[in-house]
Amino acid sequence: MNFKVKDLDIASGGIMVVVVNQEDAINLDLHHGDRVGIIYGKKHAHVIIDIAESKKTIPLGEIGLFEEVLDHLGVKKGKKVKLVLEEKPISVHYIKEKLKGKKLEAYKIHEIVKDIVAGRLSNIELTYFVAGSFARKLSSKETVALTKAMIDTGETLKVRSKIIVDKHCTGGVAGNRTTMIVVPIIAAAGLKMPKTSSRAITSPAGTADTMEVLTPVNTSKERMEKIVSNINGCIMWGGAMNLAPADDKIIKVERPLRIDAEGQMLASILAKKGSVGATHVLIDIPIGKETKIHNLRKAKHLGKRFVDIGKKLGMKVNYMTSNGNEPIGNGIGPALEAKDVLKVLQRSDSRPFDLERKSVMMAGRILEMAGKCNKGKGIELAQSILDSGKAGQKMKEIIKAQGGKIVKSSDIRVGRETYDLVADKSGKIKDIENHIISNVARFAGAPADKGAGLYLHVHEGDKVKKGDKILTIHADSKEKLKFAKKVLFSNKGVLIK
Amino acid sequence: MNFKVKDLDIASGGIMVVVVNQEDAINLDLHHGDRVGIIYGKKHAHVIIDIAESKKTIPLGEIGLFEEVLDHLGVKKGKKVKLVLEEKPISVHYIKEKLKGKKLEAYKIHEIVKDIVAGRLSNIELTYFVAGSFARKLSSKETVALTKAMIDTGETLKVRSKIIVDKHCTGGVAGNRTTMIVVPIIAAAGLKMPKTSSRAITSPAGTADTMEVLTPVNTSKERMEKIVSNINGCIMWGGAMNLAPADDKIIKVERPLRIDAEGQMLASILAKKGSVGATHVLIDIPIGKETKIHNLRKAKHLGKRFVDIGKKLGMKVNYMTSNGNEPIGNGIGPALEAKDVLKVLQRSDSRPFDLERKSVMMAGRILEMAGKCNKGKGIELAQSILDSGKAGQKMKEIIKAQGGKIVKSSDIRVGRETYDLVADKSGKIKDIENHIISNVARFAGAPADKGAGLYLHVHEGDKVKKGDKILTIHADSKEKLKFAKKVLFSNKGVLIK
Numbered sequence: 001m002n003f004k005v006k007d008l009d010i011a012s013g014g015i016m017v018v019v020v021n022q023e024d025a026i027n028l029d030l031h032h033g034d035r036v037g038i039i040y041g042k043k044h045a046h047v048i049i050d051i052a053e054s055k056k057t058i059p060l061g062e063i064g065l066f067e068e069v070l071d072h073l074g075v076k077k078g079k080k081v082k083l084v085l086e087e088k089p090i091s092v093h094y095i096k097e098k099l100k101g102k103k104l105e106a107y108k109i110h111e112i113v114k115d116i117v118a119g120r121l122s123n124i125e126l127t128y129f130v131a132g133s134f135a136r137k138l139s140s141k142e143t144v145a146l147t148k149a150m151i152d153t154g155e156t157l158k159v160r161s162k163i164i165v166d167k168h169c170t171g172g173v174a175g176n177r178t179t180m181i182v183v184p185i186i187a188a189a190g191l192k193m194p195k196t197s198s199r200a201i202t203s204p205a206g207t208a209d210t211m212e213v214l215t216p217v218n219t220s221k222e223r224m225e226k227i228v229s230n231i232n233g234c235i236m237w238g239g240a241m242n243l244a245p246a247d248d249k250i251i252k253v254e255r256p257l258r259i260d261a262e263g264q265m266l267a268s269i270l271a272k273k274g275s276v277g278a279t280h281v282l283i284d285i286p287i288g289k290e291t292k293i294h295n296l297r298k299a300k301h302l303g304k305r306f307v308d309i310g311k312k313l314g315m316k317v318n319y320m321t322s323n324g325n326e327p328i329g330n331g332i333g334p335a336l337e338a339k340d341v342l343k344v345l346q347r348s349d350s351r352p353f354d355l356e357r358k359s360v361m362m363a364g365r366i367l368e369m370a371g372k373c374n375k376g377k378g379i380e381l382a383q384s385i386l387d388s389g390k391a392g393q394k395m396k397e398i399i400k401a402q403g404g405k406i407v408k409s410s411d412i413r414v415g416r417e418t419y420d421l422v423a424d425k426s427g428k429i430k431d432i433e434n435h436i437i438s439n440v441a442r443f444a445g446a447p448a449d450k451g452a453g454l455y456l457h458v459h460e461g462d463k464v465k466k467g468d469k470i471l472t473i474h475a476d477s478k479e480k481l482k483f484a485k486k487v488l489f490s491n492k493g494v495l496i497k
Numbered sequence: 498m499n500f501k502v503k504d505l506d507i508a509s510g511g512i513m514v515v516v517v518n519q520e521d522a523i524n525l526d527l528h529h530g531d532r533v534g535i536i537y538g539k540k541h542a543h544v545i546i547d548i549a550e551s552k553k554t555i556p557l558g559e560i561g562l563f564e565e566v567l568d569h570l571g572v573k574k575g576k577k578v579k580l581v582l583e584e585k586p587i588s589v590h591y592i593k594e595k596l597k598g599k600k601l602e603a604y605k606i607h608e609i610v611k612d613i614v615a616g617r618l619s620n621i622e623l624t625y626f627v628a629g630s631f632a633r634k635l636s637s638k639e640t641v642a643l644t645k646a647m648i649d650t651g652e653t654l655k656v657r658s659k660i661i662v663d664k665h666c667t668g669g670v671a672g673n674r675t676t677m678i679v680v681p682i683i684a685a686a687g688l689k690m691p692k693t694s695s696r697a698i699t700s701p702a703g704t705a706d707t708m709e710v711l712t713p714v715n716t717s718k719e720r721m722e723k724i725v726s727n728i729n730g731c732i733m734w735g736g737a738m739n740l741a742p743a744d745d746k747i748i749k750v751e752r753p754l755r756i757d758a759e760g761q762m763l764a765s766i767l768a769k770k771g772s773v774g775a776t777h778v779l780i781d782i783p784i785g786k787e788t789k790i791h792n793l794r795k796a797k798h799l800g801k802r803f804v805d806i807g808k809k810l811g812m813k814v815n816y817m818t819s820n821g822n823e824p825i826g827n828g829i830g831p832a833l834e835a836k837d838v839l840k841v842l843q844r845s846d847s848r849p850f851d852l853e854r855k856s857v858m859m860a861g862r863i864l865e866m867a868g869k870c871n872k873g874k875g876i877e878l879a880q881s882i883l884d885s886g887k888a889g890q891k892m893k894e895i896i897k898a899q900g901g902k903i904v905k906s907s908d909i910r911v912g913r914e915t916y917d918l919v920a921d922k923s924g925k926i927k928d929i930e931n932h933i934i935s936n937v938a939r940f941a942g943a944p945a946d947k948g949a950g951l952y953l954h955v956h957e958g959d960k961v962k963k964g965d966k967i968l969t970i971h972a973d974s975k976e977k978l979k980f981a982k983k984v985l986f987s988n989k990g991v992l993i994k
Contacts, residue, residue, distance in 0.1 A: 011550045013529075027945060031698075032510070033753040053508045054564070067551070088753075096754050099632050124753050127621045131628030135596050201528075256530040256585075256621050257593050448523060 001028060001084075003063040007077040011067040014249055016047040016119045018083075019064035025051050028083075033122055035089070038065070039082040040073040046086060048122050068119060091115040092125055098132035106145035113149035116246045127253045130261065138263025140305075144312045146263065150244040150271035155221050157243070157276040159228050161192040163370050166278035167362060168269050170302070171203075172291030174434045174441070175329035175352075175456075178284070179207045180235060180341040181359035182366070184394040185385050187233030189363075189372055194228040194276045196238030204441035204453055205334045208237035213338040213412060213450055215404025227401045234398055243275035244268075260292070262302070266309050274313060280369045281310060281317045282362060286324025290434045296321060318369055322358060326432040326460045329355035333446035333453015335414050336474065342409035345392040354459060360386060415444065415451040415474030417481040421488065423464040423496055431495040432460055437471075439491070444475040444484035452476055454484075458494075470494050498525065498581075500560040504574040508564040511746055513544040513616045515580075516561035522548050525580075530619055532586070535562070536579040537570040543583060545619050565616060588612040589622055595629035603642035610646035613743045624750045627758065635760025637802075641809045643760065647741040647768035652718050654740070654773040656725050658689040660867050663775035664859060665766055667799070668700075669788030671931045671938070672826035672849075672953075675781070676704045677732060677838040678856035679863070681891040682882050684730030688867055691725040691773045693735030701938035701950055702831045705734035710835040710909060710947055712901025724898045731895055740772035741765075757789070759799070763806050771810060777866045778807060778814045779859060783821025787931045793818060815866055819855060823929040823957045826852035830943035830950015832911050833971065839906035842889040851956065857883060912941065912948040912971030914978040918985065920961040920993055928992040929957055936988070941972040941981035949973055951981075955991075967991050 008019065018038060020030060030036070034049040047069055052058040063083065065075070075081060094108040104112075112129060115121050121129075138146065165186060167179065179197060186193045197207035197217075208217050217237040219227075224241070227234045239248075247268045254264070273281050283306050285299045293299045303319030310317030329340040329352040343351035344359070363385075364378030373381045385391050396406050437454065445452030457469045464470065471494065475481040505516065515535060517527060527533070531546045544566055549555040560580065562572070572578060591605040601609075609626060612618050618626075635643065662683060664676065676694060683690045694704035694714075705714050714734040716724075721738070724731045736745075744765045751761070770778050780803050782796045790796045800816030807814030826837040826849040840848035841856070860882075861875030870878045882888050893903050934951065942949030954966045961967065968991065972978040 009551065009554045013548075013550065029939070029945075031752065032749060051510075053510065054506065057506045092754060096756070099628060099754070099756075101632070122753060123621055124624045124750050127624040128628050128754050128756075131596060131625050132632065135598070135629065135632040252529060253621050255528065256619060257589060257596070257625050259593075259596075259625075442526070 001082065002080050003083055004061060005075055005077050005079050005081055006058060006062045006064045007070060008064040008066055013252070014068065014119045015122060016045055016069050016072065017050050017066040018047045018069060019050045019052050019058050021055060021058040021060050021062070022051055022053050023060055025049070033124065035086040037084045037086045038069060038073060039084060040075045040079065043073045045069050045072045046120055089115050089120050091121065095125060095129045095132060098136060099128055101136050103139055104142055104145070106148070109142060109145040110149040110152070113146065113153050113246045116249050117153045123253055126249065130250060130253055130259055130264065133264050134259050134261040138261070140308060140312065143263040143267050143309050146267040147270045147274060147309065147313060150246045150267060151274040153246055154244045154275055155242040157194055157221060157225055159192055159194055159225055159277055163279050164192045164194065164277045165280045165366050165370055166193065166195065166273045166276060167282045167284065167366065168273065169284040170286065170292055172288065172434065173286045173324045174204065174327035174332045174438045175337060175340070175355065176327070177207060177210055177329060177337045177341050177355065178359040178362055180211060181344055181355070181391070182363045183233045183235055184345060184391040184398060185359070185363040185382050186366055187231065187398070188385050188390040188394040189367055189381070191232065191370055191372065192228055193233045194224060195233065195235045196241065196243065196272065196276060197235060198238055200447040204332055204438050204446035205337055206447070207235065209334045209447040210337045210341070211235045212237070213335050214407065215399040215402040217402065219402070231394070231397045231401055233394065234402060236402070238272060244271040247271060262305070266305055270306070270309060270313060270315070273315065278315060280366065281315055282366050282369065283317060283319040284322055284362060285319055286322045288324030288434070291324035316369060318365060320362070320365060327434055327437055327456060328358060330456045331453065332437055332441045332456070333444070333451070333474065335412050335451045336453045336455055339409045339412050339414070342412070344386070345395050346409060347387070347389065347392070348409060356386070413451050415449065415453070415476050417475045417478055419473045419481055419485055421470045421494070423466055423468045423470055425496060426465045427463070427496040429458050429460050429462045429464060429494065430497040432456065436487070436491045440473060440484050440488045443480065443487045444473050445480045449476045449480070452480065464496060498579065499577050500580055501558060502572055502574050502576050502578055503555060503559045503561045504567060505561040505563055511565065511616045512619060513542055513566050513569065514547050514563040515544045515566060516547045516549050516555050518552060518555040518557050518559070519548055519550050520557055522546070530621065532583040534581045534583045535566060535570060536581060537572045537576065540570045542566050542569045543617055586612050586617050588618065592622060592626045592629060595633060596625055598633050600636055601639055601642070603645070606639060606642040607646040607649070610643065610650050610743045613746050614650045620750055623746065627747060627750050627756055627761065630761050631756050631758035635758070637805060637809065640760040640764050640806050643764040644767045644771060644806065644810055647743045647764060648771040650743055651741045651772055652739040654691055654718060654722055656689055656691055656722055656774055660776050661689045661691065661774045662777045662863050662867055663690065663692065663770045663773060664779045664781065664863065665770065666781040667783065667789055669785065669931065670783045670821045671701070671824035671829050671934045672834060672837070672852065673824070674704060674707055674826060674834045674838050674852065675856040675859055677708060678841055678852070678888070679860045680730045680732055681842060681888040681895065682856070682860040682879050683863055684728065684895070685882050685887040685891040686864055686869055686878070688729065688869065689725055690730045691721060692730065692732045693738065693740065693769065693773060694732060695735055697944040701829055701935050701943035702834055703944070704732065706831045706944040707834045707838070708732045710832050711904065712896040712899040714899065716899065728891070728894045728898055730891065731899060733899070735769060741768040744768060759802070763802055767803070767806060767810060767812070770812065775812060777863065778812055779863050779866065780814060780816040781819055781859060782816055783819045785821030785931070788821035813866060815862065817859070817862060821931070824931055824934055824953060825855060827953045828950065829934055829938045829953070830941070830948070830971065832909050832948045833950045833952055836906045836909050836911070839909070841883070842892050843906060844884070844886065844889070845906060853883070910948050912946065912950070912973050914972045914975055916970045916978055916982055918967045918991070920963050920965045920967055922993060923962045924960070924993040926955050926957050926959045926961060926991065927994040929953065933984070933988045937970060937981050937985045940977065940984045941970050942977045946973045946977070949977065961993060
């Protein structure tokens with residue numbers, strides 16, 4: 001059956017979609033979600049049917065193509081294409097098996113992931129896969145297979161080295177920009193650490209947002225490989241490369257229900273590590289009432305699963321738990337956090353010591369894992385690399401290699417509109433809530449406004465006198481400052497007792 | 498935040514969707530699937546966010562509205578509307594509970610179904626609900642709650658009568674147009690039977706398609722109520738009325754994976770019965786290698802669940818099993834099946850006796866259930882109503898009341914292009930496969946071409962001589978006849994031994 005192409009000027013964000021008029025659909029016995037092939041010259045696209053109820057959108061005898069299909073076929077509006085019936089991909093059958101409670105063999109999981117990446121599964125089918133993995137759980141075997149499939153269906157970084165290290169934090173703590181201190185220490189110690197980081201989704205800053213204050217973070221796989229082979233480390237935005245691309249598509253359908261299937265989470269994290277070729281990985285699991293993991297028992301369970309799945313993937317994984325009850329560092333927001341990081345690396349007297357301590361501990365642990373020193377000597381080695389200025393020097397090399405200019409901490413511009421919260425009584429800082437601090441920073445404009453956020457003058461346990469500064473909000477506009485203040489006052493984020 | 502309206506000229510088919518430009522989405526911290534309210538004057542729509550990647554589709558400062566939202570707000574393109582942030586509906590939380598394995602209370606199920614009908618749940622969220630009901634099963638209590646919620650969130654037929662009867666067949670048998678014989682018998686016996694039927698989805702004809710050969714089947718609830726109160730019966734297309742509308746939306750997301758969750762299936766069927774006010778329902782469960790139910794054990798299990806759920810809904814449900822191994826009646830396709838039905842009602846010598854026997858048995862069972870005769874006397878009573886011509890007379894009344902003209906069986910036009918399959922040897926008819934017969938009829942053009950399909954000259958067990966006619970294909974065009982022949986020859990649909 002031949003159809004004239006209509007350019008719909010819409011992108012699905014991955015799935016290959018064609019829109020057919022309802023009357024044509026009835027005549028051809030096509031239903032919403034059915035599979036067809038679209039043929040143009042020698043090109044062939046496997047696409048999913050959507051049905052337009054009005055002839056205004058799609059006239060009879062025409063089909064509307066989404067951007068992904070137009071690109072794939074290299075076809076323009078007005079051209080004739082052929083529509084042929086096709087079977088559902090076999091992966092749909094495997095997804096139903098999982099939903100029924102069957103354990104899936106590795107080749108079946110690979111087939112599902114391959115079709116996710118190719119955009120051959122509709123959101124409904126993909127949702128059934130996530131639902132099945134959540135309701136029926138993924139076994140260790142299945143999780144390993146999922147991780148491998150995610151790695152295999154994307155790009156992988158090729159860095160020539162026996163040891164490649166990586167780290168990950170399960171999140172939920174404001175500030176906490178350890179990566180930007182750990183990477184230069186590790187790289188200065190002579191180990192390869194090709195770090196990819198994420199941007200903020202619900203927080204005021206991701207590591208990629210913060211690093212971007214200092215240097216560009218978008219690059220190609222090839223350039224990243226070159227930088228790491230030259231200077232051992234880098235900190236790039238993972239989203240710019242096609243590493244484990246299935247993950248982003250899965251996360252998109254998990255989001256509406258905030259699905260947190262453990263197997264899928266393990267696979268998602270370890271696939272990113274596998275894609276950069278990591279051989280040694282340290283996982284930081286902050287425990288706190290507002291982080292994902294609320295107690296030590298759960299943290300240990302999760303940590304052991306990371307170690308177990310890592311082993312089956314041929315990866316040495318260690319985990320550590322940390323205090324997730326209050327923000328780490330003083331700055332919250334991209335520029336304010338970047339200032340903190342540079343203060344630590346440049347050995348400023350006003351550097352945040354909690355951030356330094358945690359970073360040194362993590363770097364030390366990684367140095368021990370990779371055999372750079374004896375057990376128990378890692379922290380010492382990491383601290384000496386930091387104290388000697390070698391880590392600060394390495395960070396300069398990284399910033400330059402990624403295309404940035406070298407700046408001092410004090411050169412970094414922060415939001416000019418400010419508000420100081422002062423203590424309304426004397427006492428001890430009892431509680432600083434991550435969640436509220438993050439919200440205040442977001443309403444102040446972070447992460448879109450790089451200089452927005454807030455600066456904590458105190459930490460839990462500090463003694464304050466009435467009138468002492470507790471925190472300073474920074475924003476680019478008076479309006480955003482007003483919003484942030486409103487959030488701060490409607491939620492008591494810092495408790496003095 | 499104010500936006501200018503763009504009319505997207507697309508209908509989602511139920512879900513309320515707004516499309517926002519990617520840059521606006523980032524500034525407002527909106528993500529795919531988030532909830533917002535759109536306010537226009539005093540009207541307020543709860544809608545789900547979709548994000549356009551290109552500014553061509555949605556320029557900055559504009560939002561694209563789907564037809565459902567435009568209609569709801571009564572707004573036109575170019576007008577200004579206000580966008581406000583909203584929380585996810587609480588039903589999303591209940592859906593996650595189900596997916597986790599919790600049993601849901603009735604009020605939670607009601608909330609989910611209410612939001613499904615209002616278009617407040619995205620396809621992804623709806624899919625999680627179906628996945629949860631499938632993977633975690635629905636208890637009897639949950640199934641009852643789901644059925645009630647489906648009835649309550651749609652229109653219900655009001656017919657004044659203590660007894661209202663209905664029937665349902667679980668399907669999978671070609672021909673099998675018993676409804677069109679049972680309804681006139683029952684109505685002639687003085688019982689109310691307001692029948693709604695479906696159109697074909699994967700078969701060559703649904704009862705609504707076949708009835709439409711004789712008379713219109715689209716009507717309003719009010720007119721249907723009037724017809725039934727005047728002449729006791731009717732056979733309408735259920736899709737034209739808003740009875741248990743949640744069901745259609747659920748089926749739409751079940752289809753891609755062919756999900757057949759038992760609880761959902763029971764609720765779906767019994768909700769349609771409840772919506773017409775049925776007090777007595779007969780369920781026919783054909784058992785066959787190609788029907789949904791393959792053996793007596795499964796049929797009994799399903800039948801008992803129907804009876805049990807019905808009881809909890811205050812409905813008297815009986816079930817019967819029947820032979821589902823071969824087509825019932827001679828004609829397959831809307832016009833060919835309508836001819837069969839009229840032959841039975843008009844007592845033609847060439848009427849299909851298998852169709853008559855099954856219809857009389859079902860009508861008899863219903864007459865007994867409703868107390869119109871003693872146990873064991875139903876078949877006799879039904880047969881006498883049919884033999885006396887009263888059922889035929891009642892069918893004429895029904896056809897007239899629905900707006901049709903009275904015709905004889907021989908007046909019904911069937912596809913002019915024909916092909917006769919003849920026996921290639923003498924022997925006994927061993928097997929006639931429903932699936933292949935249905936496919937041949939569909940490729941011949943049924944159900945869209947009313948006259949297309951095929952006529953079976955033989956049934957299983959019949960003796961044939963070489964050269965005897967086995968079946969005749971009817972089509973409207975030579976091309977479709979060719980397709981149907983191809984399907985017939987590549988699949989041996991009739992086996993002679």
